[in-house]
Amino acid sequence: MSDMPPGRHHPPFVLLLISLLLASSLTSLLPHELSPQVSAVSGRSCGGPDNVTSIEILPPGPVSVKADGSQLFDITLKDAAGLIVDGSADWGTDNGTLIVQSSTSV
Incomplete structure (x- = not known):
């Protein structure tokens, strides 16, 4: 027999269920460090001809460049239908x- 007072003995599956519920509620309070996040680069802007609705930039971001470093970006201008638009x-x-x-690289 256990030394636990009468009425205080819980079956193992009840304790497991309570532990799982507690663990799931605590994980919602933790930062989601492993979830992928995409953010726009602030402080930069780009534009093109009036019919351009999107600009595809390669390599895709985010990109880190060391101080005094350089990075070549290739761009493709596209209209609302996804067709390539000439221009810079x-x-x-x-x-x-x-x-x-050049007209398509920065």
């Missing part, structure tokens, strides 16, 4: 330097 993009930054290499 206008690029800008408020923290760094952009040098246009």
